[in-house]
Amino acid sequence: MERTFIMVKPDGVQRGLVGEVIQRLECKGFTLVGLKQLTVSRELAESHYAVHKERPFFKSLVEFITSGPVVASVWEGDGVVASARKLIGATNPLTAEPGTIRGDFGVSIGRNLIHGSDAIETAQSEVALWFEDGELSSWKPSITPWIYED
Numbered sequence: 001m002e003r004t005f006i007m008v009k010p011d012g013v014q015r016g017l018v019g020e021v022i023q024r025l026e027c028k029g030f031t032l033v034g035l036k037q038l039t040v041s042r043e044l045a046e047s048h049y050a051v052h053k054e055r056p057f058f059k060s061l062v063e064f065i066t067s068g069p070v071v072a073s074v075w076e077g078d079g080v081v082a083s084a085r086k087l088i089g090a091t092n093p094l095t096a097e098p099g100t101i102r103g104d105f106g107v108s109i110g111r112n113l114i115h116g117s118d119a120i121e122t123a124q125s126e127v128a129l130w131f132e133d134g135e136l137s138s139w140k141p142s143i144t145p146w147i148y149e150d
């Protein structure tokens, strides 16, 4: 089953939005398979955002992500990678649609509350970067037949 990596960034944790984010993903019908709060090391932040290392905002992005605890999670479900990106909304919260997490709660691109993997391959490498296998639980919720038609 498809998995994605979702992280509530330090601003989302400080603003008490961890429960809101988890609730939105749970209510959609996705399954939580891993969850932890941690303060991110510079090394982990730089690996996670390595694709942006030549961008002008890279230094401030790494400083921000390492500035306080984040809540890292792994979610499972059909089409979860693209669907979670839709629930999260556009990178800039001012242009993100109302009804999305960034559209409902954010104002600034550098304080956009949440990260979600942008493709299936990225999701696989991000899950492996952030979680050990033993930290993930594969399970099938008993409500599955009420969410999926076979």
Ligand code: GTP
Residues within 6 Å of the ligand: 052, 057, 061, 090, 091, 109, 110, 111, 112, 114, 115, 116, 117, 118
């Ligand atoms: P993530 O889920 O965090 O990866 O966001 P994204 O996939 O919507 O955007 P992208 O990967 O392009 O950028 C990563 C992060 O860098 C964004 O979430 C922003 O916090 C930050 N960022 C991107 N573009 C800018 C920018 O132009 N200025 C600033 N200050 N930050 C930016």
Ligand code: MG
Residues within 6 Å of the ligand: 118
């Ligand atoms: Mg991204």
